[in-house]
Amino acid sequence: MLKASIVKRLPNFAIQAEFKVAQGILVLFGPSGSGKTTLLNCLAGLQKPTSGQIWLGDKLFYSSAKNINIPARCRRIGYVFQDYALFPHMTVKDNALYGMPSRTGRCRKKLGCRMSVKEVLDMLRITHLQDRYPAQLSGGEKQRVALARALMTEPDLLLLDEPLSAVDSGTRQALQQELIRIQHTWSIPFVLVTHSHKEMDALADEVAFIKNGKVAASSPWMLSAEHTTRQRA
Amino acid sequence: MLTPIALSIKVALIAVGIDAMLGTLLARVLARRDFPGKDLIESCIMLPMVLPPTVLGYGLLMLLGKRGPLGRLLQETLDLQIVFTWWAAIVAAAVVSFPLMYQSAKAAFCSVDTSLEQAARTLGSGEGRVFMRVTLPLAYPGLLAGVVLAFARALGEFGATLMIAGNIPGKTQTIPLAIFFAVETGDNQLARNLVLVITLLAFAAMFWLNNWSKKKLQTMQKGGDGYA
Numbered sequence: 001m002l003k004a005s006i007v008k009r010l011p012n013f014a015i016q017a018e019f020k021v022a023q024g025i026l027v028l029f030g031p032s033g034s035g036k037t038t039l040l041n042c043l044a045g046l047q048k049p050t051s052g053q054i055w056l057g058d059k060l061f062y063s064s065a066k067n068i069n070i071p072a073r074c075r076r077i078g079y080v081f082q083d084y085a086l087f088p089h090m091t092v093k094d095n096a097l098y099g100m101p102s103r104t105g106r107c108r109k110k111l112g113c114r115m116s117v118k119e120v121l122d123m124l125r126i127t128h129l130q131d132r133y134p135a136q137l138s139g140g141e142k143q144r145v146a147l148a149r150a151l152m153t154e155p156d157l158l159l160l161d162e163p164l165s166a167v168d169s170g171t172r173q174a175l176q177q178e179l180i181r182i183q184h185t186w187s188i189p190f191v192l193v194t195h196s197h198k199e200m201d202a203l204a205d206e207v208a209f210i211k212n213g214k215v216a217a218s219s220p221w222m223l224s225a226e227h228t229t230r231q232r233a
Numbered sequence: 234m235l236t237p238i239a240l241s242i243k244v245a246l247i248a249v250g251i252d253a254m255l256g257t258l259l260a261r262v263l264a265r266r267d268f269p270g271k272d273l274i275e276s277c278i279m280l281p282m283v284l285p286p287t288v289l290g291y292g293l294l295m296l297l298g299k300r301g302p303l304g305r306l307l308q309e310t311l312d313l314q315i316v317f318t319w320w321a322a323i324v325a326a327a328v329v330s331f332p333l334m335y336q337s338a339k340a341a342f343c344s345v346d347t348s349l350e351q352a353a354r355t356l357g358s359g360e361g362r363v364f365m366r367v368t369l370p371l372a373y374p375g376l377l378a379g380v381v382l383a384f385a386r387a388l389g390e391f392g393a394t395l396m397i398a399g400n401i402p403g404k405t406q407t408i409p410l411a412i413f414f415a416v417e418t419g420d421n422q423l424a425r426n427l428v429l430v431i432t433l434l435a436f437a438a439m440f441w442l443n444n445w446s447k448k449k450l451q452t453m454q455k456g457g458d459g460y461a
Binding site: 044045046071072073074075076077078079081083085087088089098099149150153 | 370
């Protein structure tokens with residue numbers, strides 16, 4: 001369960017947000033420049049909120065009152081960046097292996113990890129790309145590699161910053177289905193940022209609307225027909 | 234003729250080694266941080282590039298000479314004399330070439346996308362691992378360019394070296410000094426040969442650097458084969 005209640009003052013405005021998500025995909029929805037990425041960065045530990053607190057399960061990541069701010073590297077939060085931020089000097093496989101909890105690489109399952117490297121690459125259908133470099137990949141392929149890299153760290157929460165904005169519409173639909181499938185397999189909460197209505201309809205289990213830096217409403221997402229179909233399925 | 238060449242190369246290599254370490258460290262710290270007084274520090278770092286070498290030589294002499302604060306300290310504590318030894322030639326070469334190393338290293342670090350470093354942090358890396366596995370491999374073309382430029386500049390250092398290291402054949406007489414004094418004493422044959430050697434060395438360094446950066450740029454534009 002992710003519980004966050006934070007205030008982050010920026011030069012031009014302040015972001016105020018309070019939300020929680022136990023399972024499924026929480027979509028942070030809002031126009032560009034509304035502070036969505038800043039919120040994700042605060043959750044990940046890359047930016048420090050001005051005040052508030054962030055809990056993931058029983059772990060306190062940030063508390064202004066207790067003066068606690070756990071660094072990003074210790075939070076076990078997977079982060080898929082908007083531009084994917086793949087390491088350009090490493091192959092797909094090395095990118096995926098970068099954040100592995102164990103450096104030996106072979107006995108992930110013995111260490112209690114969910115999937116081996118091969119299984120993760122297979123699941124995302126990028127095994128055939130493992131020796132390529134990021135510059136030789138398409139947008140959709142990059143997105144899958146970024147996802148693989150984040151999942152390999154065995155995260156307790158996955159953050160996705162407009163993960164589908166750089167791919168064409170055909171690929172986008174396929175990837176949306178894939179994200180839902182991965183969320184079910186991995187069963188950790190996902191927090192996904194988007195400014196697209198369609199994407200919100202397709203992916204959201206819960207939605208937090210952000211407007212002028214404030215989370216205007218946070219509710220289980222029931223209005224979308226597509227979503228209800230998904231629930232039934 | 235061989236002694237000044239060997240000495241020049243030795244002095245330039247050691248000076249560049251010092252520059253590379255200090256320049257990389259300083260550039261890394263200053264490239265990503267903003268604080269009051271940063272402009273002041275950076276202006277001081279760049280000063281050796283624009284000041285006449287004789288001014289630097291004079292300053293170093295005041296600092297490292299027998300009566301200079303640092304010179305006296307080294308003499309008293311370590312019984313070490315810097316001026317008029319080949320260490321002085323190294324200090325002079327390192328100081329004049331430092332801005333070139335620093336400038337290239339800073340540009341190289343600024344060109345590394347910070348989101349890659351952020352990504353590495355979210356993947357569990359501490360600052361040391363982020364630097365060694367992400368920042369350094371991505372910045373190395375710029376760092377290498379800095380090393381080559383600084384080496385070429387160190388090789389050609391004359392004014393400051395003459396002032397604090399003097400012209401002691403076999404000890405502090407580097408190629409530029411040997412050329413000057415060969416012409417002074419009318420030994421044009423030696424001067425010509427040394428001019429040829431240093432021109433070739435400097436040309437080779439620049440030619441290789443240009444060629445290499447052009448290839449690097451082309452492969453990067455082609456799409457990542459540079460890393461393949």
